[in-house]
Amino acid sequence: xxxxxxxxxxxxxxxxxxxxxxxxxxxxxxxxxxxxxxxxxxxxxxxxxxxxxxxxxxxxxxxxxxxxxxxxxxxxxxxxxxxxxxxxxxxxxxxxxxxxxxxxxxxxxxxxxxxxxxxxxxxxxxxxxxxxxxxxxxxxxxxxxxxxxxxxxxxxxxxxxxxxxxxxxxxxxxxxxxxxxxxxxxxxxxxxxxxxxxxxxxxxxxxxxxxxxxxxxxxxxxxxxxxxxxxxxxxxxxxxxxxxxxxxxxxxxxxxxxxxxxxxxxxxxxxxxxxxxxxxxxxxxxxxxxxxxxxxxxxxxxxxxxxxxxxxxxxxxxxxxxxxxxxxxxxxxxxxxxxxxxxxxxxxxxxxxxxxxxxxxxxxxxxxxxxxxxxxxxxxxxxxxxxxxxxxxxxxxxxxxxxxxxxxxxxxxxxxxxxxxxxxxxxxxxxxxxxxxxxxxxxxxxxxxxxxxxxxxxxxxxxxxxxxxxxxxxxxxxxxxxxxxxxxxxxxxxxxxxxxxxxxxxxxxxxxxxxxxxxxxxxxxxxxxxxxxxxxxxxxxxxxxxxxxxxxxxxxxxxxxxxxxxxxxxxxxxxxxxxxxxxxxxxxxxxxxxxxxxxxxxx
RNA sequence: GUCCCCGUAGUUCAAUGGAUAGAACAAGGCUCUCCUAAAGCUUAGAUGCAGGUUCGACUCCUGCCGGGGACGCCA
Numbered sequence: 001x002x003x004x005x006x007x008x009x010x011x012x013x014x015x016x017x018x019x020x021x022x023x024x025x026x027x028x029x030x031x032x033x034x035x036x037x038x039x040x041x042x043x044x045x046x047x048x049x050x051x052x053x054x055x056x057x058x059x060x061x062x063x064x065x066x067x068x069x070x071x072x073x074x075x076x077x078x079x080x081x082x083x084x085x086x087x088x089x090x091x092x093x094x095x096x097x098x099x100x101x102x103x104x105x106x107x108x109x110x111x112x113x114x115x116x117x118x119x120x121x122x123x124x125x126x127x128x129x130x131x132x133x134x135x136x137x138x139x140x141x142x143x144x145x146x147x148x149x150x151x152x153x154x155x156x157x158x159x160x161x162x163x164x165x166x167x168x169x170x171x172x173x174x175x176x177x178x179x180x181x182x183x184x185x186x187x188x189x190x191x192x193x194x195x196x197x198x199x200x201x202x203x204x205x206x207x208x209x210x211x212x213x214x215x216x217x218x219x220x221x222x223x224x225x226x227x228x229x230x231x232x233x234x235x236x237x238x239x240x241x242x243x244x245x246x247x248x249x250x251x252x253x254x255x256x257x258x259x260x261x262x263x264x265x266x267x268x269x270x271x272x273x274x275x276x277x278x279x280x281x282x283x284x285x286x287x288x289x290x291x292x293x294x295x296x297x298x299x300x301x302x303x304x305x306x307x308x309x310x311x312x313x314x315x316x317x318x319x320x321x322x323x324x325x326x327x328x329x330x331x332x333x334x335x336x337x338x339x340x341x342x343x344x345x346x347x348x349x350x351x352x353x354x355x356x357x358x359x360x361x362x363x364x365x366x367x368x369x370x371x372x373x374x375x376x377x378x379x380x381x382x383x384x385x386x387x388x389x390x391x392x393x394x395x396x397x398x399x400x401x402x403x404x405x406x407x408x409x410x411x412x413x414x415x416x417x418x419x420x421x422x423x424x425x426x427x428x429x430x431x432x433x434x435x436x437x438x439x440x441x442x443x444x445x446x447x448x449x450x451x452x453x454x455x456x457x458x459x460x461x462x463x464x465x466x467x468x469x470x471x472x473x474x475x476x477x478x479x480x481x482x483x484x485x486x487x488x489x490x491x492x493x494x495x496x497x498x499x500x501x502x503x504x505x506x507x508x509x510x511x512x513x514x515x516x517x518x519x520x521x522x523x524x525x526x527x528x529x530x531x532x533x534x535x536x537x538x539x540x541x542x543x544x545x546x547x548x549x550x551x552x553x554x555x556x557x558x559x560x561x562x563x564x565x566x567x568x569x570x571x572x573x574x575x576x577x578x579x580x581x582x583x584x585x586x587x588x589x590x591x592x593x594x595x596x597x598x599x600x601x602x603x
Numbered sequence: 604g605u606c607c608c609c610g611u612a613g614u615u616c617a618a619u620g621g622a623u624a625g626a627a628c629a630a631g632g633c634u635c636u637c638c639u640a641a642a643g644c645u646u647a648g649a650u651g652c653a654g655g656u657u658c659g660a661c662u663c664c665u666g667c668c669g670g671g672g673a674c675g676c677c678a
Contacts, residue, residue: 058619064623071621071622073620073621080657080658086658110621110622112658113621113622154678197678198678290678314676315676326605326607331673331676333675334676336676337675337676343677344678370672371607371608371672371673372673372678373608373672374674375673396608398608398609399672401671407672429641432641452641463617465616465617469609469672470615473615476615476616479615480641481628481642482627482628483626483627484627487627489641490640490641494638494639495638497638501638540619545619548625558639558642561638561643562639562643562644566638568638581638
């Protein structure tokens with residue numbers, strides 16, 4: 001089966017006229033750290049310090065307001081290099097630093113930090129810049145957009161999707177959203193396992209154990225049950241196992257009956273998967289599963305042999321990596337098995353090739369479990385030997401463990417199914433709504449429960465570092481309090497309630513913001529930092545940093561909200577506070593959107 | 604045996620080599636006349652062990668201990 005026709009035209013390169021148009025109409029405001037870095041560099045040049053290649057002074061937020069808003073360690077770094085006392089050097093840098101229209105006089109602290117405090121007048125102007133940029137919330141797009149294929153989710157067809165599948169799906173989707181937001185051209189590709197060994201079991205089961213009546217009513221559930229049943233049988237009975245293998249061989253040889261059954265089950269699974277993806281608000285541009293590359297595998301293998309990348313070994317065709325320190329003593333990469341069938345290494349190499357030739361990918365990202373790291377090291381190595389220069393990025397994630405602290409596996413025991421997890425999440429959310437907002441219309445209760453339940457599950461996954469292993473726990477996945485999606489969603493509701501109260505009145509944000517209260521200034525500064533946080537997410541592919549930021553933003557907002565009454569204030573104060581509310585609403589909404597988490601409507 | 608990832612409060616998690624290691628949950632104490640309680644304020648509580656590099660180490664290096672994982676015909 002070809003999941004979809006390959007009609008991917010590379011869009012025409014942006015014309016010069018277009019670029020000018022963009023440049024004129026979208027004036028991107030540099031972030032405060034960018035500005036400070038630039039001026040620090042100027043200052044360093046001015047005082048005649050020889051800078052190492054590609055050196056750029058690091059400017060980071062301080063961890064305590066008493067140190068100002070931003071700090072740099074450049075005097076300590078260069079002090080060592082030039083054998084100068086860091087504090088003396090810091091003083092020289094400050095003397096040469098152009099602080100006009102940006103910061104208060106910088107201060108030297110501790111072993112040689114230079115601390116900067118953004119002038120409040122500048123911060124005030126910045127708020128109105130942000131107001132003019134509703135779509136991007138101040139974020140500058142990537143300077144050189146790339147074509148990025150992102151490979152994530154990739155479940156096996158006809159096996160139940162359990163909670164272990166959630167990480168790749170949710171992290172991958174979020175990374176795709178973030179990359180798109182930064183103007184990269186992203187192609188999401190669901191490389192489903194639609195050709196593997198499990199089809200032998202499905203075929204055998206279909207012919208010998210299919211419960212027709214159940215199948216009519218609930219085809220997807222019946223398919224999953226079928227897989228489980230045959231899997232259990234095959235484990236106990238070697239003749240069943242052999243029969244399954246025979247069915248698979250027949251399928252791969254093109255047996256019409258088996259092909260027909262295969263196609264039917266793949267289509268059914270596709271539908272079942274889509275129900276979950278719809279619920280998760282995850283979508284794919286492509287569904288090029290393993291089966292899409294069958295035809296290429298024999299010639300690819302020949303090519304690898306010809307190019308001396310792979311060779312025969314114990315009847316199989318394998319790639320060895322004698323020159324690679326870590327790969328040399330590991331098992332080889334098996335391209336073709338002894339029985340003549342192809343391993344997933346072959347498919348994955350063909351897939352890389354296809355993504356580069358047809359999709360013109362500059363980068364390919366794989367959001368796949370950490371246990372597969374050896375496999376990807378190997379196929380990336382093979383790809384490089386084939387002359388592929390695109391950036392191949394393995395974005396691993398840690399395992400979800402059972403209560404025995406072992407990895408969840410479909411074959412052993414029964415990890416909770418993804419569908420059940422989502423249903424439970426929505427049920428719990430619904431119960432709380434029933435308790436707290438009994439007067440809502442039933443329909444609204446349902447939609448809010450869906451939004452909150454699904455959001456909670458997604459956030460639980462996204463808010464921790466992707467490499468951390470964790471033991472699956474209902475309470476963890478379904479937490480609704482504290483650092484969770486419902487808290488952030490609730491913050492949106494809270495800020496939007498102000499605009500609701502305004503009714504039809506157009507909010508007056510004034511022409512000139514005045515930040516008086518500390519909570520106002522803190523919130524304003526935090527809002528400006530969205531533009532710092534988002535582009536950095538693609539450096540380490542860690543959406544949890546965005547979660548951290550949004551949580552901090554929500555907290556700063558709550559502090560502001562407690563201390564600074566909006567609607568009862570007047571004049572500049574009221575306008576400034578309304579402005580802060582507007583920007584908070586937008587930034588929270590945009591941030592949650594980048595995580596793939598839905599947000600309540602404004603009205 | 605080789606290689607990879609992870610060891611942080613009672614628990615679950617944070618922390619681009621930066622200053623006093625942040626949260627949440629659980630525990631104790633407060634706060635609903637408000638644009639607000641899926642909330643806010645508050646008290647207590649942690650870097651596995653031993654070295655090393657550094658002005659500075661949860662972070663980098665070495666060794667050990669503990670957990671998980673990969674290592675030829677599953678994907």
